[in-house]
Amino acid sequence: MTIASNDAVTVAADDTPRGASLRRYVAVKAGGALISLAMVVVLGFFAFRVLPGDPVRTMTQGRQVTPEQLEGLRRQLGLDDPLLVQFWNYLRDLATGDLGQSYVYKNSSVAELIADRLLPTLLLTGTAAAISVVLGLWLGQRTAWRRGSWFDKVHTGLALTFWSVPTFWLGLLLLLVFGGGLGWFPTTGMTTAGAGYTGVEHVLDVAHHLVLPVITMVAVVYAQYLMVMRASVLEEMHSDYLTTARAKGLRDDLVRTRHAVPNALLPTVTLIFLTVGGLVGGAVTVESVFSWPGLGYLTYQALSEPDLPLLQGTFVVFSAIVILMNFVADLVYRVLDPRLRSA
Amino acid sequence: MSAATWQRRRAGLRESAGEFASYRSGLVGAVLLVLVVLLALAAPLLVPRESLAVTQVTADRNEVPSLAHLLGTDSSGRDVLGMLLWGARASLLVGFAATAMSMVIGTVVGMAAGHFTGLTQGALMRVIDFFLVVPSLVLAIVLSTVLASGLWTIVIAIGVTSWASTARVVRAQTLTIESRAYIERSRALGAGDAHILGRHVLPAVMPLVLANTTLAVGAAIIAESTLAFLGLGDPTTYSWGSMLKRALDTGAATAGFWWQVLPPGIAIVLVVLCFTLVGRALESVLNPVLRSHR
Numbered sequence: 001m002t003i004a005s006n007d008a009v010t011v012a013a014d015d016t017p018r019g020a021s022l023r024r025y026v027a028v029k030a031g032g033a034l035i036s037l038a039m040v041v042v043l044g045f046f047a048f049r050v051l052p053g054d055p056v057r058t059m060t061q062g063r064q065v066t067p068e069q070l071e072g073l074r075r076q077l078g079l080d081d082p083l084l085v086q087f088w089n090y091l092r093d094l095a096t097g098d099l100g101q102s103y104v105y106k107n108s109s110v111a112e113l114i115a116d117r118l119l120p121t122l123l124l125t126g127t128a129a130a131i132s133v134v135l136g137l138w139l140g141q142r143t144a145w146r147r148g149s150w151f152d153k154v155h156t157g158l159a160l161t162f163w164s165v166p167t168f169w170l171g172l173l174l175l176l177v178f179g180g181g182l183g184w185f186p187t188t189g190m191t192t193a194g195a196g197y198t199g200v201e202h203v204l205d206v207a208h209h210l211v212l213p214v215i216t217m218v219a220v221v222y223a224q225y226l227m228v229m230r231a232s233v234l235e236e237m238h239s240d241y242l243t244t245a246r247a248k249g250l251r252d253d254l255v256r257t258r259h260a261v262p263n264a265l266l267p268t269v270t271l272i273f274l275t276v277g278g279l280v281g282g283a284v285t286v287e288s289v290f291s292w293p294g295l296g297y298l299t300y301q302a303l304s305e306p307d308l309p310l311l312q313g314t315f316v317v318f319s320a321i322v323i324l325m326n327f328v329a330d331l332v333y334r335v336l337d338p339r340l341r342s343a
Numbered sequence: 344m345s346a347a348t349w350q351r352r353r354a355g356l357r358e359s360a361g362e363f364a365s366y367r368s369g370l371v372g373a374v375l376l377v378l379v380v381l382l383a384l385a386a387p388l389l390v391p392r393e394s395l396a397v398t399q400v401t402a403d404r405n406e407v408p409s410l411a412h413l414l415g416t417d418s419s420g421r422d423v424l425g426m427l428l429w430g431a432r433a434s435l436l437v438g439f440a441a442t443a444m445s446m447v448i449g450t451v452v453g454m455a456a457g458h459f460t461g462l463t464q465g466a467l468m469r470v471i472d473f474f475l476v477v478p479s480l481v482l483a484i485v486l487s488t489v490l491a492s493g494l495w496t497i498v499i500a501i502g503v504t505s506w507a508s509t510a511r512v513v514r515a516q517t518l519t520i521e522s523r524a525y526i527e528r529s530r531a532l533g534a535g536d537a538h539i540l541g542r543h544v545l546p547a548v549m550p551l552v553l554a555n556t557t558l559a560v561g562a563a564i565i566a567e568s569t570l571a572f573l574g575l576g577d578p579t580t581y582s583w584g585s586m587l588k589r590a591l592d593t594g595a596a597t598a599g600f601w602w603q604v605l606p607p608g609i610a611i612v613l614v615v616l617c618f619t620l621v622g623r624a625l626e627s628v629l630n631p632v633l634r635s636h637r
Contacts, residue, residue: 032472035472035473036469036472036473036476036477039469039473048485048489160620161612161616163619164565164613164615165611165612166572166608166611166612167569168568168572169568169608172587172604173604173608176601277476277478278479280481281479281480281569284484285480285573288572299484303488303575306488308488311484311485311488312485315481315484315485318481319477319478322477326476
């Protein structure tokens with residue numbers, strides 16, 4: 001991902017022309033999403049089958065097992081079957097929502113493990129995304145409107161610096177200062193272990209745990225929204241309609257909020273959805289640093305074992321979520337752009 | 344190509360260089376980067392590799408920064424400053440190599456997707472879309488888990504997962520170029536795909552790719568440190584990411600040994616920031632639309 005200011009324009013240009021019907025538009029986008037989904041499923045299978053290691057050995061690491069037991073386990077997992085048979089079984093299981101059995105968490109299926117972790121991840125990334133979008137867009141239009149001012153210089157500088165910070169390192173620093181040093185915020189997990197809070201107390205407890213992970217994610221993510229919004233408003237700066245608005249005698253603030261911002265918002269909205277993939281990457285590192293019990297932390301746990309079915313499951317689910325969000329972005333864009341809607 | 348063409352391109356380059364020098368932040372970034380690269384190249388002269396071997400160290404463990412060890416020592420008594428210099432080599436190498444790989448794939452696929460039509464284009468567009476939406480860090484994790492661990496695995500994992508945005512930009516530019524009259528003239532004179540792509544499109548997309556490259560190196564360095572932090576790095580080399588990983592594993596972070604946690608992170612931020620500043624300045628120089636309202 002780069003902070004490219006002309007991305008939005010390219011996205012818009014790629015879209016269907018005015019005359020195309022809504023149904024056709026949705027069908028094309030849905031088809032694209034389905035193909036991407038199919039590629040994820042295929043890659044999810046074959047990437048893990050070219051692995052040189054022996055999964056059965058990994059599973060039984062550190063325990064006394066006879067060759068017969070290994071053989072039995074291999075047969076039980078279907079690792080002896082021809083590749084195509086395995087692929088067919090994988091597809092059939094996937095269709096019924098079965099993502100296989102975890103190597104490490106013996107009593108849980110991958111699907112159960114993932115379902116348990118879905119909500120915490122949505123809570124964390126959702127909160128962080130909402131805050132970064134609002135913060136980034138607001139700062140973006142302010143800096144563009146007063147470009148060259150100290151406000152612009154300070155905020156673009158800050159944003160670029162935060163953008164250059166590895167997420168996990170920022171998390172570590174916050175952990176050291178506010179968690180370890182000052183002790184203002186809890187440093188691990190989502191709830192206080194053993195406290196057994198209910199109702200309002202539980203909500204407050206979760207919110208307290210949420211503070212540091214959310215700050216970490218927002219700090220790294222909001223920069224790209226700021227830069228895109230800033231570039232987008234700058235594109236509008238010399239438009240005739242703004243001159244007209246000023247000539248009408250509108251106050252400067254109203255010219256900005258009623259005329260410039262709504263137009264600049266359009267290309268920015270698509271980009272926000274396109275950054276969901278990046279948010280997922282942020283979730284993996286932030287959750288690993290703060291032991292936040294979400295999908296990202298599950299991925300981290302899976303790769304440190306390595307628990308291959310679990311890793312395969314998180315890869316497929318993460319990718320599916322992102323593909324779905326991008327499909328939604330295409331639909332939202334269609335609704336938002338009056339030029340496309342009226343056609 | 345005729346002498347006149349080269350003369351024109353040289354003049355254009357000179358003008359761009361002059362324009363670039365007028366961006367103070369970009370210039371500062373470029374100077375700092377040259378300095379860091381020189382330090383990385385000189386690392387073997389400044390700090391012999393043997394002095395960092397665990398069996399050779401004479402200093403105490405976790406020593407506070409002093410005149411003998413400007414940035415202190417780590418949990419095995421190795422000099423942190425020495426490791427930082429050696430780490431610059433790995434981090435920059437991965438950054439440059441992964442970016443080079445990503446740029447080559449992105450440029451080739453992007454140009455092909457813009458130039459060819461029909462089934463080829465459709466298939467290429469689908470592949471680009473796929474890599475554009477799939478969460479790159481998760482895919483990189485999968486790749487580096489599956490392949491044998493090592494520096495080149497990291498390079499491949501980052502390169503393979505990061506080329507799609509380049510391909511999209513290059514494709515858009517290719518479409519713009521190919522709609523111009525001189526391409527039509529060239530086609531009428533009998534030019535084939537290879538000639539049009541190699542002689543006309545490639546030189547025209549290169550400036551764009553170059554600006555993109557500078558921004559991408561920074562992203563690749565962050566990706567390297569993240570993969571190393573997740574435990575997927577090469578255990579036998581020093582990189583800034585692996586230094587941080589080791590500081591974590593040995594409890595340096597919680598014990599308050601700040602000299603093991605701060606320097607690698609600051610080094611990453613500084614270098615990535617420099618690449619971003621240079622990249623943005625280049626982008627502004629090469630994109631006339633942006634130049635007008637800097």
